[in-house]
Amino acid sequence: MALADLDEQSDQPLSEKVALRIREMLIQGRFAPGEKLSEHQVAGQFGISRNTLREVFRLLTSQGLLTHIPNRGVFVVSPNESAVMDIYRVRWVIQKGAIQAASRGHPALARMKALTHEADAARSSSDWQQVGTVNMEFHRAMVSLCDSPRLSLCFDLVLAELRLVFRLLAYTAHLHEPYIALNISLLQLIEEEKTADAIDFLEAYLLKSERSVLAAMQRKKG
Amino acid sequence: MALADLDEQSDQPLSEKVALRIREMLIQGRFAPGEKLSEHQVAGQFGISRNTLREVFRLLTSQGLLTHIPNRGVFVVSPNESAVMDIYRVRWVIQKGAIQAASRGHPALARMKALTHEADAARSSSDWQQVGTVNMEFHRAMVSLCDSPRLSLCFDLVLAELRLVFRLLAYTAHLHEPYIALNISLLQLIEEEKTADAIDFLEAYLLKSERSVLAAMQRKKG
């Protein structure tokens, strides 16, 4: 993926290339949530001009990764509990729609299956960060069952924000490990077209996930 | 609303003010779909610098109203049939979720009710453009039943694009008139918490609407 990215980047405008890089860095937790990003400093860091950087900031702000406060500057978003709850509301609506849109033999199903195996492999090597990444890809694939670019885009934004939360909580085993098995069960229900069961399963799944995230956030604070 | 907007704008950055203005102009059909927006020309038109305008373009591009092609420029998006179908896919997923999220006494229900009356008034004065606007507001209010800022934002983007399509087709009576009554029926089903019926109704509603839009697009071309 890294190679493909670089190829894509090669003839893209500088602002979009840098936007991609900063986006990656954000997701990798290279900036602290709530941290202020100074135009002068960041522009120097990436060797680009302030004007170009401001375009980058506009891009990332509308992707929900940065917050722009007029005359104050740009800050890394720091999702709070209410943001997490909202994110899970979005997931619930969209992923439920994805289950109902699933059709037999849809290519996304094959991709989901492959991703469950990738998750297994990552667990074997105790690469919990990779487990988290693969888990996200699994759900993105699930949403692509809708065959809706706009819905996928919306979901991507929400997932990127959630990734920030995970980073904040550090990648620990218990945060992602349980979902490897759950993903397999969920995929099976979808493949067997047990739509109602799959939806019930998804609801329990998301509730469990949301609760564990919120609990971890509480622990982090309190 | 215009007054409130102006107030809000007053201490916003220039780029966001202009973005709002251009957004309005786009929705009002002041630019032709597919039209190229030259940086030099538009910057002159609004009396701002190219650098600032480029930030505006980044904003509007990520709102889905403009398309940016590197080294070629920025163009007004011209949604085609496949875009319309995708927009309705999104509507189906999100609005179905809204119905299921509806709770008795939710403020959005009151707003929806008020909007059905506004639609009636607009019909009485044969202001079909207003009928279209109010109709959109009705559906936005419906989505706000989810109490999810992120879902509402996503829905807004899709609706703005759909508005472009309507503008392209011109505001004729038949395009919106039938939905005044359907909105009332739909609201009633939701208020009575006949969830399953409401969902069935919504499906037929969206299908009918999608078909009429696609047919009008065909007519426009052929």
Add this chain to the structure above:
DNA sequence: CAGTTTTTTATTGTTGAACAATATTGTATA
């Protein structure tokens, strides 16, 4: 000394000019 006002400083907001890189147009040649 605490709290408030003023001054200073740093940062963002915005501009205009300049140049490089790319796309488009026009022209000449085969």
Add this chain to the structure above:
DNA sequence: TATACAATATTGTTCAACAATAAAAAACTG
């Protein structure tokens, strides 16, 4: 007519400057 090349216009990017705003520091007052 079609291709190759030159001329032109547009976008991409940078820089330096200044205005407007917010943050920090200093001075003032009770």
